[in-house]
Amino acid sequence: MALIVQKYGGTSVGSPERIAVVADKVIAWRNRGNDIVVVVSAMSGETNRLLELAGAITDRPVPRELDVLLATGEQVTIALLSMALEKRGCAARSYTGPQVHIRTDSAFTKARIREIDDRRMRADLSMGRVVVVAGFQGVDDEGNITTLGRGGSDTTAVALAAALHADECQIYTDVDGVYTTDPRVVPEARRLDRITFEEMLEMASLGSKVLQIRSVSFAGRYNVPLRVLSSFVEGEGTLITYEDEKMEQALISGIAFSRDEAKLTILGVPDKPGVAHSLLGPIADANIEIDMIVQNVAPDGATTDFTFTVHRNDYKRALEILERTATGMGAREVSGDDRIVKVSLVGVGMRSHAGIASTMFAALAEEGVNIRMISTSEIKISVVIDEKYLELAVRALHAAFQLDQPPA
Amino acid sequence: MALIVQKYGGTSVGSPERIAVVADKVIAWRNRGNDIVVVVSAMSGETNRLLELAGAITDRPVPRELDVLLATGEQVTIALLSMALEKRGCAARSYTGPQVHIRTDSAFTKARIREIDDRRMRADLSMGRVVVVAGFQGVDDEGNITTLGRGGSDTTAVALAAALHADECQIYTDVDGVYTTDPRVVPEARRLDRITFEEMLEMASLGSKVLQIRSVSFAGRYNVPLRVLSSFVEGEGTLITYEDEKMEQALISGIAFSRDEAKLTILGVPDKPGVAHSLLGPIADANIEIDMIVQNVAPDGATTDFTFTVHRNDYKRALEILERTATGMGAREVSGDDRIVKVSLVGVGMRSHAGIASTMFAALAEEGVNIRMISTSEIKISVVIDEKYLELAVRALHAAFQLDQPPA
Numbered sequence: 001m002a003l004i005v006q007k008y009g010g011t012s013v014g015s016p017e018r019i020a021v022v023a024d025k026v027i028a029w030r031n032r033g034n035d036i037v038v039v040v041s042a043m044s045g046e047t048n049r050l051l052e053l054a055g056a057i058t059d060r061p062v063p064r065e066l067d068v069l070l071a072t073g074e075q076v077t078i079a080l081l082s083m084a085l086e087k088r089g090c091a092a093r094s095y096t097g098p099q100v101h102i103r104t105d106s107a108f109t110k111a112r113i114r115e116i117d118d119r120r121m122r123a124d125l126s127m128g129r130v131v132v133v134a135g136f137q138g139v140d141d142e143g144n145i146t147t148l149g150r151g152g153s154d155t156t157a158v159a160l161a162a163a164l165h166a167d168e169c170q171i172y173t174d175v176d177g178v179y180t181t182d183p184r185v186v187p188e189a190r191r192l193d194r195i196t197f198e199e200m201l202e203m204a205s206l207g208s209k210v211l212q213i214r215s216v217s218f219a220g221r222y223n224v225p226l227r228v229l230s231s232f233v234e235g236e237g238t239l240i241t242y243e244d245e246k247m248e249q250a251l252i253s254g255i256a257f258s259r260d261e262a263k264l265t266i267l268g269v270p271d272k273p274g275v276a277h278s279l280l281g282p283i284a285d286a287n288i289e290i291d292m293i294v295q296n297v298a299p300d301g302a303t304t305d306f307t308f309t310v311h312r313n314d315y316k317r318a319l320e321i322l323e324r325t326a327t328g329m330g331a332r333e334v335s336g337d338d339r340i341v342k343v344s345l346v347g348v349g350m351r352s353h354a355g356i357a358s359t360m361f362a363a364l365a366e367e368g369v370n371i372r373m374i375s376t377s378e379i380k381i382s383v384v385i386d387e388k389y390l391e392l393a394v395r396a397l398h399a400a401f402q403l404d405q406p407p408a
Numbered sequence: 409m410a411l412i413v414q415k416y417g418g419t420s421v422g423s424p425e426r427i428a429v430v431a432d433k434v435i436a437w438r439n440r441g442n443d444i445v446v447v448v449s450a451m452s453g454e455t456n457r458l459l460e461l462a463g464a465i466t467d468r469p470v471p472r473e474l475d476v477l478l479a480t481g482e483q484v485t486i487a488l489l490s491m492a493l494e495k496r497g498c499a500a501r502s503y504t505g506p507q508v509h510i511r512t513d514s515a516f517t518k519a520r521i522r523e524i525d526d527r528r529m530r531a532d533l534s535m536g537r538v539v540v541v542a543g544f545q546g547v548d549d550e551g552n553i554t555t556l557g558r559g560g561s562d563t564t565a566v567a568l569a570a571a572l573h574a575d576e577c578q579i580y581t582d583v584d585g586v587y588t589t590d591p592r593v594v595p596e597a598r599r600l601d602r603i604t605f606e607e608m609l610e611m612a613s614l615g616s617k618v619l620q621i622r623s624v625s626f627a628g629r630y631n632v633p634l635r636v637l638s639s640f641v642e643g644e645g646t647l648i649t650y651e652d653e654k655m656e657q658a659l660i661s662g663i664a665f666s667r668d669e670a671k672l673t674i675l676g677v678p679d680k681p682g683v684a685h686s687l688l689g690p691i692a693d694a695n696i697e698i699d700m701i702v703q704n705v706a707p708d709g710a711t712t713d714f715t716f717t718v719h720r721n722d723y724k725r726a727l728e729i730l731e732r733t734a735t736g737m738g739a740r741e742v743s744g745d746d747r748i749v750k751v752s753l754v755g756v757g758m759r760s761h762a763g764i765a766s767t768m769f770a771a772l773a774e775e776g777v778n779i780r781m782i783s784t785s786e787i788k789i790s791v792v793i794d795e796k797y798l799e800l801a802v803r804a805l806h807a808a809f810q811l812d813q814p815p816a
Contacts, residue, residue: 056424057428084465
């Protein structure tokens with residue numbers, strides 16, 4: 001008897017008919033002797049409907065109230081799914097995030113989970129009930145409703161799986177697994193049977209939309225085996241675990257890319273200790289996430305140049321903040337570009353193989369793609385390039401590393 | 409500086425545009441130096457939309473889950489109204505029923521308020537914020553979401569007004585006050601400037617739809633002055649208070665009626681102590697409200713006959729229960745009729761005036777209306793008649809008591 005946490009996204013619960021299908025699926029898993037906790041998203045279209053209502057009221061909704069509004073989306077789904085389960089004779093209980101004490105910080109619209117009280121869920125499971133929890137939401141120390149931001153239902157599922165020491169966390173979605181890259185860009189893209197947490201983390205952080213980065217990070221930290229599968233097609237999906245001997249020995253697992261990038265540059269900052277913090281602190285304080293950071297000492301030796309990337313939605317705000325900071329610091333110039341994208345090679349095989357970077361740069365050079373920034377980690381090489389080269393670059397790299405072929 | 413609790417119903421908050429109008433109205437009251445707590449219903453149509461979703465899943469939704477579902481309706485409105493207030497520079501905070509600890513029993517879909525913790529609201533008011541609370545909902549001792557049943561938002565408003573010792577509780581609705589009877593039935597019906605709690609209680613309990621009975625009862629018990637006004641038309645509305653010298657000295661204040669009645673009769677029950685409780689206990693246990701009760705000793709002297717009325721929606725269920733009970737008690741016969749209505753004269757003037765009943769019965773007899781049951785209280789006379797006579801009876805009584813004329 002295993003404890004399984006399942007998460008069904010907005011498309012999977014997009015209508016009463018689809019909710020009925022999910023109920024049947026949940027019961028099938030339960031009838032195989034498993035304890036089941038289900039996390040659901042808002043029905044597809046519902047979050048946008050709510051945002052439109054807010055938009056008809058104000059251009060700048062107060063974040064606290066936006067969370068109160070958006071949290072209703074998942075609450076509708078938990079009630080409907082529980083009704084569907086009960087109708088089929090399966091005892092079920094629905095809970096909002098606050099009801100099962102999913103405690104978060106108070107960063108409205110992008111809160112982070114701090115702790116979960118599993119007592120109520122365990123009591124229900126021990127009474128043979130399926131527990132249905134609203135994804136995406138929690139409660140802060142003052143009792144305010146918070147949301148985890150879009151895609152936060154995955155994070156909820158993994159956090160619950162961790163808190164409950166679940167045997168597997170299954171993320172049902174509209175794709176049937178993790179691919180070597182986006183099949184819409186490269187038709188030859190191949191589904192991976194397994195991938196490591198580290199690789200998946202890089203894939204997710206680089207814009208691969210299958211899973212939200214925080215959910216992968218959580219799963220890795222608490223060693224929750226994570227499986228991505230389709231709600232609509234039968235199949236094993238892709239299992240995300242720690243590296244082991246059964247793992248495909250691929251050099252490169254995939255190519256991730258992110259279109260929503262913007263780049264900011266500040267030139268001629270007097271070079272002294274603490275300069276990075278002075279520059280980037282105000283950006284972070286505004287809750288803007290900084291991704292790549294490149295620093296060079298300028299030719300004059302006394303000043304330094306910084307370039308960093310942020311999400312395109314945060315570009316204007318980051319630029320304003322940076323301009324203010326730059327004035328205070330006596331920097332020479334601030335500039336930016338929001339027509340850039342990031343393309344990354346990801347693979348644990350890089351650890352033991354040399355020459356990956358040069359193969360990558362050669363493939364890009366051959367297609368005339370100009371590289372604007374480079375950043376590397378142990379299992380990833382990312383390049384920032386002009387937006388217009390995105391598809392070309394991804395296809396060239398997919399072919400160069402023969403990702404359409406299963407590994408030997 | 410007064411503390412005013414205002415309640416806006418579903419039609420008043422039926423669209424973003426109307427919510428904006430409500431925000432302006434709230435701010436106008438606040439700018440006159442008042443502290444304001446606003447209670448809102450779900451946007452009109454929203455509750456039905458949610459019920460349709462549930463109906464597409466199951467014919468018999470689990471009551472606990474129905475409450476989880478329906479509670480989202482008001483939660484959407486509190487968020488939108490708070491956004492609208494903040495947009496206009498008015499500090500506001502929204503709260504769901506559970507967030508301000510509106511504690512209820514666990515009778516899902518028709519819960520009753522037990523207590524309210526006013527600390528959080530008082531803290532907000534003292535900081536100059538408008539407090540926006542979701543009507544219709546609360547939380548039971550186990551932390552389950554409950555709802556108070558349709559119209560429960562009025563009850564929420566009055567309960568908050570009582571807990572906060574508010575100076576006035578204003579119920580904004582789509583009518584501009586309490587009328588002598590339903591103007592759709594009697595075009596000459598007249599708006600009352602004032603009415604007593606007791607009269608209003610009878611009017612509400614008898615199917616006058618302006619206010620929910622529990623809200624009037626609450627207001628009376630805690631002596632919260634209650635005002636019914638229109639969201640759309642300027643005016644003083646109708647003030648509901650205790651009787652005083654300023655009160656219009658009307659003999660009869662109004663004629664209430666209720667179409668949703670059903671009548672059940674059990675004949676030949678052995679007459680012994682406790683028989684009423686044995687008969688009606690199981691009905692009450694099923695959370696079915698019993699309204700009028702008439703008991704007669706049967707001609708044989710050893711048995712007794714009971715007739716009572718319930719809401720038409722509960723008719724079938726009540727009949728099933730009664731049939732089971734009757735078998736166990738050796739009763740002769742059970743019958744019922746769900747095509748009946750109740751018409752009532754209401755007025756504190758009855759206390760000091762004789763002959764009201766005979767005038768009433770004469771007026772009905774003159775129109776050939778057959779009376780099926782009679783029940784009286786200190787300030788009310790109710791008759792049960794066949795459904796088809798409803799309009800005829802109400803018009804005849806309105807004319808007989810000259811309710812189209814202001815009192816002398």
